[in-house]
Amino acid sequence: MSLGFHISAASDVPIFRQLVRQIQRAVAVGQIAIGEQLPAVRVLAETLIVNPNTVARAYQELIREGVLESRSGRGVFVTERRQIYSDAERERRLRESAGQLCHEALMLGADLNETRSILETTWKGLRNEARNNSSTERKRK
Amino acid sequence: MSLGFHISAASDVPIFRQLVRQIQRAVAVGQIAIGEQLPAVRVLAETLIVNPNTVARAYQELIREGVLESRSGRGVFVTERRQIYSDAERERRLRESAGQLCHEALMLGADLNETRSILETTWKGLRNEARNNSSTERKRK
Amino acid sequence: MSLGFHISAASDVPIFRQLVRQIQRAVAVGQIAIGEQLPAVRVLAETLIVNPNTVARAYQELIREGVLESRSGRGVFVTERRQIYSDAERERRLRESAGQLCHEALMLGADLNETRSILETTWKGLRNEARNNSSTERKRK
Amino acid sequence: MSLGFHISAASDVPIFRQLVRQIQRAVAVGQIAIGEQLPAVRVLAETLIVNPNTVARAYQELIREGVLESRSGRGVFVTERRQIYSDAERERRLRESAGQLCHEALMLGADLNETRSILETTWKGLRNEARNNSSTERKRK
DNA sequence: GTGGTCTAGACCACG
DNA sequence: GTGGTCTAGACCACT
Numbered sequence: 026m027s028l029g030f031h032i033s034a035a036s037d038v039p040i041f042r043q044l045v046r047q048i049q050r051a052v053a054v055g056q057i058a059i060g061e062q063l064p065a066v067r068v069l070a071e072t073l074i075v076n077p078n079t080v081a082r083a084y085q086e087l088i089r090e091g092v093l094e095s096r097s098g099r100g101v102f103v104t105e106r107r108q109i110y111s112d113a114e115r116e117r118r119l120r121e122s123a124g125q126l127c128h129e130a131l132m133l134g135a136d137l138n139e140t141r142s143i144l145e146t147t148w149k150g151l152r153n154e155a156r157n158n159s160s161t162e163r164k165r166k
Numbered sequence: 167m168s169l170g171f172h173i174s175a176a177s178d179v180p181i182f183r184q185l186v187r188q189i190q191r192a193v194a195v196g197q198i199a200i201g202e203q204l205p206a207v208r209v210l211a212e213t214l215i216v217n218p219n220t221v222a223r224a225y226q227e228l229i230r231e232g233v234l235e236s237r238s239g240r241g242v243f244v245t246e247r248r249q250i251y252s253d254a255e256r257e258r259r260l261r262e263s264a265g266q267l268c269h270e271a272l273m274l275g276a277d278l279n280e281t282r283s284i285l286e287t288t289w290k291g292l293r294n295e296a297r298n299n300s301s302t303e304r305k306r307k
Numbered sequence: 308m309s310l311g312f313h314i315s316a317a318s319d320v321p322i323f324r325q326l327v328r329q330i331q332r333a334v335a336v337g338q339i340a341i342g343e344q345l346p347a348v349r350v351l352a353e354t355l356i357v358n359p360n361t362v363a364r365a366y367q368e369l370i371r372e373g374v375l376e377s378r379s380g381r382g383v384f385v386t387e388r389r390q391i392y393s394d395a396e397r398e399r400r401l402r403e404s405a406g407q408l409c410h411e412a413l414m415l416g417a418d419l420n421e422t423r424s425i426l427e428t429t430w431k432g433l434r435n436e437a438r439n440n441s442s443t444e445r446k447r448k
Numbered sequence: 449m450s451l452g453f454h455i456s457a458a459s460d461v462p463i464f465r466q467l468v469r470q471i472q473r474a475v476a477v478g479q480i481a482i483g484e485q486l487p488a489v490r491v492l493a494e495t496l497i498v499n500p501n502t503v504a505r506a507y508q509e510l511i512r513e514g515v516l517e518s519r520s521g522r523g524v525f526v527t528e529r530r531q532i533y534s535d536a537e538r539e540r541r542l543r544e545s546a547g548q549l550c551h552e553a554l555m556l557g558a559d560l561n562e563t564r565s566i567l568e569t570t571w572k573g574l575r576n577e578a579r580n581n582s583s584t585e586r587k588r589k
Numbered sequence: 590g591t592g593g594t595c596t597a598g599a600c601c602a603c604g
Numbered sequence: 605g606t607g608g609t610c611t612a613g614a615c616c617a618c619t
Contacts, residue, residue, distance in 0.1 A: 039379050122270040123288040129263040147264040239618035255391040335554050380603030404552040405570040411545040429546040
């Protein structure tokens with residue numbers, strides 16, 4: 026199974042964090058189902074051509090977050106989806122991210138219209154990316 | 167006048183970067199007017215209880231960005247606003263920030279409507295902050 | 308490969324800035340190819356006999372300019388060339404440099420013809436430098 | 449006599465150096481004749497609203513360069529024009545300045561045509577500035 | 590007094 | 605091993 030993960034060596038964001046985000050997203054959009062098993066650390070490390078420690082760290086992080094769980098001796102699995110954050114925390118996080126976008130927009134002299142428009146196109150870009158991945162999955166089966 | 171800067175040593179975002187953002191914000195919002203002088207490096211370092219080099223680095227960053235200017239032997243001042251980035255670079259940066267917001271929203275199960283709505287309220291919050299500051303200034307006179 | 312960097316402690320131009328210019332030049336001229344890794348901060352600091360912080364500062368400056376990029380834990384690399392400045396900013400900077408040349412010419416009693424002629428020969432000197440470097444590369448292969 | 453000097457407080461180039469350059473230029477274009485006396489330090493300091501030390505330092509610099517001479521008790525005068533630099537030194541300096549302009553142009557992706565064109569317009573800007581000053585002088589007389 | 594630069598040495602995150 | 609950040613303390617140029 027290709028999960029369509031793609032790590033960019035030419036990025037300043039740490040590899041393990043890129044991986045964390047992509048697994049989070051794959052789970053969120055249902056590309057990896059609840060209960061499904063993830064590739065073994067060494068396998069994924071070889072596929073992505075990264076250090077096994079890096080993959081292990083990403084898995085660790087996600088286990089801590091409750092997205093994955095390790096069943097000893099059998100591997101790492103996607104846990105049942107649960108609401109980790111309270112409504113308040115959820116909103117706090119969204120506001121935090123939105124605040125950063127607003128800050129950047131303010132710095133660059135963008136108005137609300139432009140900012141909203143960029144948000145929308147970026148959003149649609151993400152949805153298409155997700156759709157393409159699932160259709161790839163469908164064809165493979 | 168206290169500029170109300172507040173740095174958190176516990177945060178994972180570097181002190182000098184926290185300072186950069188707060189100064190950017192203060193300038194954008196009119197809390198520090200164009201042409202106005204910023205606190206001396208050593209003074210600000212003392213009030214924030216950080217190393218003078220750290221403050222100097224934040225000032226440097228903002229000078230390179232064209233937000234501040236250094237007048238030798240006299241201090242650091244707010245410059246007239248100017249657009250230094252190309253359209254391409256500007257869009258690259260906006261997309262980057264928008265992408266992060268989208269990711270966070272996806273992780274938290276928010277849809278486009280909710281995300282856009284949060285963006286809008288956050289945006290208006292910023293605008294009010296600006297308005298309040300200018301009215302504060304007016305009262306002082 | 309020695310990159311042939313040379314810093315002069317006696318010069319009134321700061322060490323980190325001397326370094327910035329030489330790296331800019333080396334990249335522009337193709338002496339360091341896109342994607343290539345630069346010497347480690349500590350290594351370059353040792354060979355140039357300067358403080359690692361000074362080298363790091365030069366790298367930082369170039370990262371902000373978009374010439375280099377830092378890949379966490381792995382080193383600093385040359386990025387693909389991109390235009391980050393607006394047309395206005397670009398022209399502002401060119402006029403600034405041109406103004407200095409004109410001033411110097413005026414001081415030395417040179418007329419426009421002589422100045423323009425010197426500009427052209429200097430320019431061609433740079434182009435040859437670039438050409439020679441790429442041919443050196445070709446020979447290596 | 450207004451010499452048309454203008455110092456910009458909002459510049460990162462030191463005031464005394466701005467003054468040095470403007471006096472150099474005024475002498476070079478004949479706005480101040482050989483043998484003519486310059487304003488007393490205190491007078492010029494008051495006119496420009498700068499520290500007398502700053503003016504004194506500029507005069508000092510120019511005396512060292514041989515542009516001005518101090519006649520004890522009577523003031524500071526423009527010296528007979530003489531060739532300070534050898535031809536070799538003169539060319540070295542021009543090449544140095546031209547090299548800096550070429551470097552900046554290279555960094556900003558400008559070609560020779562654009563660079564030459566900017567040189568020419570900047571040059572003409574300077575000539576006009578000089579002409580306007582002398583005509584002002586003529587009217588005053 | 591102002592900022593700018595440099596050194597030295599330390600600690601952290603990443604791979 | 606890599607770079608990133610921070611502190612401490614020094615010296616310099618400018619006003």
